[in-house]
Amino acid sequence: MKILGVYNIKGGVGKTASAVNIGHLAAKSGLRTLIWDLDPQAAATFYLRVKPKVKGSNKLLQGKRDLTDVLKGSDYPNLDLLPADFSYRNMDLKLGESKNPAVRLLKLLRPLSERYDVVVLDCPPSISLVSENIFRAADALLLPTIPTTLSLRTMNQLLDFIEGHKLQTPVYTFYSMVDRRKKLHLEVIASRGDPRCTVLETVIPYASEVERMGLERRPVTDFARSSPAGRAYEALWNEIRQQVGGMKPQRIAQYPL
Amino acid sequence: MNDPTGDSFLLPQRTDPERLAKLVGGPQRCVVDESLSFDLTFFDSFDWRLHAAGLRLMRLVSSEGGLLRLKREDATEVVDPVESDVEPAWPAQLPGGLIREQVAALLEMRVLLPVVSVHCRVTELRVLNEDAKTVARLQFLAMQCDSAATQEPRMLWPRVRVLPVLGYESECQCLVDHFAGEMEWPYAPACVFDESVAAIGREPGDYSSKLTLKLKHQQHAVGALRKILLTLLGTIERNLAGTRANLDSEFLHDLRVATRRTRSALSQVKQVLPDSIVEDYKQRFGWLGQVTGPTRDLDVFLLELPRYRASLPAAMAHDLDALEAHLLGTHKTEQARLKRKLGSAEMRTLLDDWRAVLEADPPPGDPGLYADLPIELVAARRIWRMYRKVIKAGRAVTTDGAPEAMHELRKDCKKLRYLLEFFRSLFPDSHVKKIVRALKNLLDILGDFQDLEVQADELRGFAAAFAPDDPARLRTVMAIGALVADLLRHQQAAHERFAGAFADFDSAGNRAEFKRLFKAEESSS
Numbered sequence: 154m155k156i157l158g159v160y161n162i163k164g165g166v167g168k169t170a171s172a173v174n175i176g177h178l179a180a181k182s183g184l185r186t187l188i189w190d191l192d193p194q195a196a197a198t199f200y201l202r203v204k205p206k207v208k209g210s211n212k213l214l215q216g217k218r219d220l221t222d223v224l225k226g227s228d229y230p231n232l233d234l235l236p237a238d239f240s241y242r243n244m245d246l247k248l249g250e251s252k253n254p255a256v257r258l259l260k261l262l263r264p265l266s267e268r269y270d271v272v273v274l275d276c277p278p279s280i281s282l283v284s285e286n287i288f289r290a291a292d293a294l295l296l297p298t299i300p301t302t303l304s305l306r307t308m309n310q311l312l313d314f315i316e317g318h319k320l321q322t323p324v325y326t327f328y329s330m331v332d333r334r335k336k337l338h339l340e341v342i343a344s345r346g347d348p349r350c351t352v353l354e355t356v357i358p359y360a361s362e363v364e365r366m367g368l369e370r371r372p373v374t375d376f377a378r379s380s381p382a383g384r385a386y387e388a389l390w391n392e393i394r395q396q397v398g399g400m401k402p403q404r405i406a407q408y409p410l
Numbered sequence: 411m412n413d414p415t416g417d418s419f420l421l422p423q424r425t426d427p428e429r430l431a432k433l434v435g436g437p438q439r440c441v442v443d444e445s446l447s448f449d450l451t452f453f454d455s456f457d458w459r460l461h462a463a464g465l466r467l468m469r470l471v472s473s474e475g476g477l478l479r480l481k482r483e484d485a486t487e488v489v490d491p492v493e494s495d496v497e498p499a500w501p502a503q504l505p506g507g508l509i510r511e512q513v514a515a516l517l518e519m520r521v522l523l524p525v526v527s528v529h530c531r532v533t534e535l536r537v538l539n540e541d542a543k544t545v546a547r548l549q550f551l552a553m554q555c556d557s558a559a560t561q562e563p564r565m566l567w568p569r570v571r572v573l574p575v576l577g578y579e580s581e582c583q584c585l586v587d588h589f590a591g592e593m594e595w596p597y598a599p600a601c602v603f604d605e606s607v608a609a610i611g612r613e614p615g616d617y618s619s620k621l622t623l624k625l626k627h628q629q630h631a632v633g634a635l636r637k638i639l640l641t642l643l644g645t646i647e648r649n650l651a652g653t654r655a656n657l658d659s660e661f662l663h664d665l666r667v668a669t670r671r672t673r674s675a676l677s678q679v680k681q682v683l684p685d686s687i688v689e690d691y692k693q694r695f696g697w698l699g700q701v702t703g704p705t706r707d708l709d710v711f712l713l714e715l716p717r718y719r720a721s722l723p724a725a726m727a728h729d730l731d732a733l734e735a736h737l738l739g740t741h742k743t744e745q746a747r748l749k750r751k752l753g754s755a756e757m758r759t760l761l762d763d764w765r766a767v768l769e770a771d772p773p774p775g776d777p778g779l780y781a782d783l784p785i786e787l788v789a790a791r792r793i794w795r796m797y798r799k800v801i802k803a804g805r806a807v808t809t810d811g812a813p814e815a816m817h818e819l820r821k822d823c824k825k826l827r828y829l830l831e832f833f834r835s836l837f838p839d840s841h842v843k844k845i846v847r848a849l850k851n852l853l854d855i856l857g858d859f860q861d862l863e864v865q866a867d868e869l870r871g872f873a874a875a876f877a878p879d880d881p882a883r884l885r886t887v888m889a890i891g892a893l894v895a896d897l898l899r900h901q902q903a904a905h906e907r908f909a910g911a912f913a914d915f916d917s918a919g920n921r922a923e924f925k926r927l928f929k930a931e932e933s934s935s
Contacts, residue, residue: 226575
């Protein structure tokens, strides 16, 4: 099981859209996939037509309740969701109460390793104990970044944090919500990135289709797969799969005999 | 997430995905999604070894490639599937892993043959709730298999599989209840194997080299003997194509065993068929035994070769390469000759004539003296006489130990075994099983004694064929020498084991069993 954390300190960078589209493409390729919506705003949960609220989420974080009891199937084969809950806003406090709080999330995820090939964590913004948990649990961190000065600054903050905490988690960044008419966007993309992370080649354009995900309540890669955004996410997924490695689909699931 | 253990139902014929969606509640409630096609081919040996072990080997081919799966009768996976780009044939050539291990252990020298191919088309449907959220999945399955017998594809019953969506299990249960209850759709069998095999007019286990005859005690001897001989003729005919095509060595082996059994039945069950027929066909089946002999001998060597190599020190294992090449070359020539002989008019006439004789009512010629006696009586008498002959000869061999006497004893033991196999349905099974076991043990030792000697002699002959002035060939000759020494050591060991095995066969318990089963029948006549 590979754990991919889709993260950014900053909000509004296309994080949830990326998590949902990557999760959808992973499932479509035959990988048994779980999206865990860790963001109390519950956008991923909404996109996948599931009602938010995990009953007893506090017990869940404390390990007193099995994660598998609260899983919800999506509209897509191979794709499940661990829905968000508003109580996640207090997750830092709850994690803080547990023993060895920095690896709590990883412990919670371990029992799912037989069930899923990929877990995509849709992480809340900001940097906190939750984030540290995610960094420690993830096999790879995926950082959607808008090519602006401010975004690059927050990316550096994150990389400093990872370095400061001596974490080995590989970080992959990709430019998101890119407007090719903007000179600054093009300049940032052309510039050399921070050597502490890998900059993926795929660029996700700013596109109305991505915004329509809220209306359609489906991934772009489902309702507009041939659109520039749909194709970009497809290319992004292929690149992630190649870079992270170790994600081999079990072809058998789709055959009924 | 797909749960592989969904409930499956058989649908009425002519149901299609759109009709199914309508039955579930129309487009607001059920959406027809994408379809996917794949071909599924089941494989087994000609004698159904996998089926007999409760296993199904299948290769699924889709646009993504091939996938090999080994399942149990209840359709659960025995081991993880493996990718396979070529159609399976020899177990040793299957993709590595647990599937190969399991299949190879069961198949031994047999090749995998396609049993039936099913073309499948799966259409995914989603069942929605009032929020248009998917709460259950359906897989509609349309299948057809190609039948060589009818030349036309046979449609199988369409099926629907209901798959739960996590967190919405109650909705799935409602659908299952609806299908089973109100719609009265029957549950589909876990595996499509039985239905597809039946669709092409076959039956699993429809061939076995074992004789499983059901004879009636009071049946006239002539009728029972004809039944035995017709069964053996069927075995010969069924193995003919596989022998000619050299699919694997067991086709020829089974053909030869059926031929030997035929000759044995003709000569051992005396005075039942007209003498003229017995003499004629003993001779003609003798010809079949002869023409099939050389290829079988070479088959045995080729099958034994891995064991031969293993018996040599590792440094010498490759010294047998030239022998293997020689065997393969000779086998090719002999197989071509065998193919011609088995395709000849002589062969065709033999089988046709023999079938006409066996199916004629009454049989042509003067009936044998015992033709109308109850078979039970004739069988018991023959078995008892042959048993006494074996005991007498065996006791003589125990004191004498001459190889020729052991060879003769083996022939008699084989005749006794065949008689017991022909007529076992007439006697209590558990008792016959016990004495056959003791006889088989004895036969194995006698077989080793003779076969190892014959093999050693043949190997000496091969060695003589290699030019001694060629250093590479010299190594082969030396390796053959080591092999011959090893074979003769084993033959000696078989000789030493003989006395014990014969004593077991000639035990007081076994003697009493033979007497009770067969002598009593004779004396009551």
